[in-house]
Amino acid sequence: MSIQSKHAKLNAWVKEIAEMTQPEKVVLCNGSQAEYDEMIKICVDGGLAIPLNEKKRPGSVLFSSDPSDVARVENRTYIASKTKEAAGPTNNWIDPVELKNTLKGLYRGCMKGRTMYVIPFSMGPVGSNIAKIGIEITDSEYVVANMHIMTRVGDKVMDVLGSDGEYIECLHSVGKPLAKGETDGGKWPCAPIEQKYISHFPETRQIWSYGSGYGGNALLGKKCLALRIASAVAHDEGWLAEHMLILKITSPAGVVKNVAAAFPSACGKTNLAMLIPTIPGWKVETIGDDIAWMKYGEDGRLYAINPEAGFFGVAPGTSDDSNPSAMRSIEKNTIFTNVGLTEDKDIWWEGIGYDAPGKLIDWKGNEWVQDKGNKEQAPAAHPNARFTAPAKQCPVIAPEWEDPKGVAIDAILFGGRRPSTIPLVHQAKSWNHGVFMGSIVGSEITAAALDLKAGTIRRDPFAMLPFCGYNMGDYFKHWIEVGKKSTEDKLPKIFFVNWFRKTAEGKWLWPGYGDNSRVLKWVFQQCEGTGDFVETPIGKMPTVEAIDRPEGVSAEDMKELLSVDKAGWLKELADVRDNHYPKFGDKLPKELMDFLNSVEKALQA
Ligand code: SAT
Numbered sequence: 162m163s164i165q166s167k168h169a170k171l172n173a174w175v176k177e178i179a180e181m182t183q184p185e186k187v188v189l190c191n192g193s194q195a196e197y198d199e200m201i202k203i204c205v206d207g208g209l210a211i212p213l214n215e216k217k218r219p220g221s222v223l224f225s226s227d228p229s230d231v232a233r234v235e236n237r238t239y240i241a242s243k244t245k246e247a248a249g250p251t252n253n254w255i256d257p258v259e260l261k262n263t264l265k266g267l268y269r270g271c272m273k274g275r276t277m278y279v280i281p282f283s284m285g286p287v288g289s290n291i292a293k294i295g296i297e298i299t300d301s302e303y304v305v306a307n308m309h310i311m312t313r314v315g316d317k318v319m320d321v322l323g324s325d326g327e328y329i330e331c332l333h334s335v336g337k338p339l340a341k342g343e344t345d346g347g348k349w350p351c352a353p354i355e356q357k358y359i360s361h362f363p364e365t366r367q368i369w370s371y372g373s374g375y376g377g378n379a380l381l382g383k384k385c386l387a388l389r390i391a392s393a394v395a396h397d398e399g400w401l402a403e404h405m406l407i408l409k410i411t412s413p414a415g416v417v418k419n420v421a422a423a424f425p426s427a428c429g430k431t432n433l434a435m436l437i438p439t440i441p442g443w444k445v446e447t448i449g450d451d452i453a454w455m456k457y458g459e460d461g462r463l464y465a466i467n468p469e470a471g472f473f474g475v476a477p478g479t480s481d482d483s484n485p486s487a488m489r490s491i492e493k494n495t496i497f498t499n500v501g502l503t504e505d506k507d508i509w510w511e512g513i514g515y516d517a518p519g520k521l522i523d524w525k526g527n528e529w530v531q532d533k534g535n536k537e538q539a540p541a542a543h544p545n546a547r548f549t550a551p552a553k554q555c556p557v558i559a560p561e562w563e564d565p566k567g568v569a570i571d572a573i574l575f576g577g578r579r580p581s582t583i584p585l586v587h588q589a590k591s592w593n594h595g596v597f598m599g600s601i602v603g604s605e606i607t608a609a610a611l612d613l614k615a616g617t618i619r620r621d622p623f624a625m626l627p628f629c630g631y632n633m634g635d636y637f638k639h640w641i642e643v644g645k646k647s648t649e650d651k652l653p654k655i656f657f658v659n660w661f662r663k664t665a666e667g668k669w670l671w672p673g674y675g676d677n678s679r680v681l682k683w684v685f686q687q688c689e690g691t692g693d694f695v696e697t698p699i700g701k702m703p704t705v706e707a708i709d710r711p712e713g714v715s716a717e718d719m720k721e722l723l724s725v726d727k728a729g730w731l732k733e734l735a736d737v738r739d740n741h742y743p744k745f746g747d748k749l750p751k752e753l754m755d756f757l758n759s760v761e762k763a764l765q766a
């Protein structure tokens with residue numbers, strides 16, 4: 162069983178995998194609308210998907226996954242480089258030979274009773290010299306349909322691949338073979354947790370994923386290729402593959418700046434990328450909401466592309482208030498996963514901006530009636546429920562979002578959920594100081610990963626902790642090396658933001674969402690050299706008047722948001738010194754230790 166493409170190496174690989182996994186048949190995906198429709202029809206006919214109300218939500222469907230398969234699984238995610246040192250202290254490592262043996266055991270016969278799909282896809286505009294081609298083999302129609310939205314799939318990719326083009330091998334199975342005559346019976350297919358393996362072989366640029374059908378575990382173009390494998394490629398080739406949104410901001414005078422921003426999963430990257438400014442005359446447009454690939458242009462500036470073609474966004478909390486552009490993006494042709502279903506076959510989730518209209522079916526398939534008095538009520542939508550929507554449906558998508566040369570980046574932001582200590586915004590004094598800031602990012606844990614305790618703070622350097630495909634110490638060094646290839650005047654300015662400050666009583670100090678434009682305005686001004694700022698031990702900070710105060714934020718609050726909490730910072734840095742940096746041993750660049758020492762000293766002065 163194989164395919165008859167022009168690419169002999171691909172044909173041979175497909176044949177080898179088909180022999181191992183033993184599917185019913187093999188299909189080479191062409192990326193057409195008819196193919197997408199057929200995938201959806203197979204899922205609907207099999208009881209895995211529910212078509213939504215054609216009048217309210219045309220072309221859209223709802224999937225509900227198995228309760229064991231609702232998010233990325235970090236403790237089942239592996240970087241299988243030849244040595245443990247190459248994977249580094251922050252990744253799970255297994256010897257690649259051993260892991261391949263284990264996986265081959267699992268893959269043997271795993272597609273029995275299913276169709277094996279071969280998906281040629283491009284991360285980045287097809288044919289762009291920044292783009293990379295992947296081939297995902299999968300036995301999941303859900304994956305094929307999602308890949309159609311999230312990447313560029315099909316014949317046009319095969320054309321670029323030609324007869325000997327390079328591609329990244331991405332092998333995926335849900336890990337649930339079917340016996341003769343057996344069907345899924347409407348149950349989301351996946352393997353038990355201890356059989357899930359999200360495996361990466363950075364040296365041979367391969368991805369082998371087994372046992373999960375959800376999100377980043379299964380849509381292998383996203384975190385697996387565009388971050389874990391791409392970060393390793395970028396390290397070797399001298400560019401950056403980052404967990405960053407890209408936005409374009411235009412001032413009332415018509416001046417444009419492009420901003421890339423790294424936040425851990427489920428910290429509001431999609432909301433920031435689609436922000437509607439609350440300050441008159443300013444405009445924000447979206448280029449990407451999750452991943453940025455950045456390379457130097459001939460002018461010594463960093464240019465970024467969004468390698469994806471869609472949004473895989475967190476549904477709960479998305480509303481006309483928090484993100485009207487996302488709400489417009491998901492009006493049609495959208496795949497919803499693990500949200501609530503209304504009686505008239507529309508979707509609903511916690512924080513959608515209105516009460517549940519009558520009786521729902523929750524994400525687990527049970528009847529659900531909203532009980533607002535009951536704070537303990539289990540939610541109708543899983544907290545990591547998602548929408549998959551084409552980026553081109555976003556009303557604020559920037560015209561240059563598919564420009565193959567990318568956009569020149571003026572500023573890079575780091576951030577996380579930090580209820581205390583970290584001010585609303587501060588700016589690095591230099592590129593390397595910015596690398597120091599990125600290296601100590603910490604955030605309160607969210608629901609985007611299954612196996613972590615929500616609510617506690619963990620260090621998530623550059624928001625890449627679960628996504629860096631090699632030794633994080635080498636990754637820090639790589640950022641420093643990248644900076645050496647240009648000069649401070651051309652490099653993006655680096656900022657650290659925190660929308661998530663709370664008072665001791667637990668009240669938000671900053672309204673966030675559209676009001677974050679006030680911080681972006683200061684970032685813009687700093688790039689222009691027109692912002693008002695003061696030098697502090699932790700970096701440059703806006704004067705209290707430099708940021709327009711939003712309604713509901715008192716002058717007192719503003720002062721607290723923009724002050725340096727010396728005691729808090731000294732505790733923060735002590736934690737970095739005692740618990741974070743030691744993990745990297747002699748891989749920790751000296752430059753970062755120097756910043757730790759000098760910032761600490763300045764705070765003590
Ligand atoms: O499941 S994904 O990895 O695609 C989403 C996320 O964790 O950001």
Ligand code: MN
Pocket residue numbers: 404425426427451
């Ligand atoms: Mn993400």
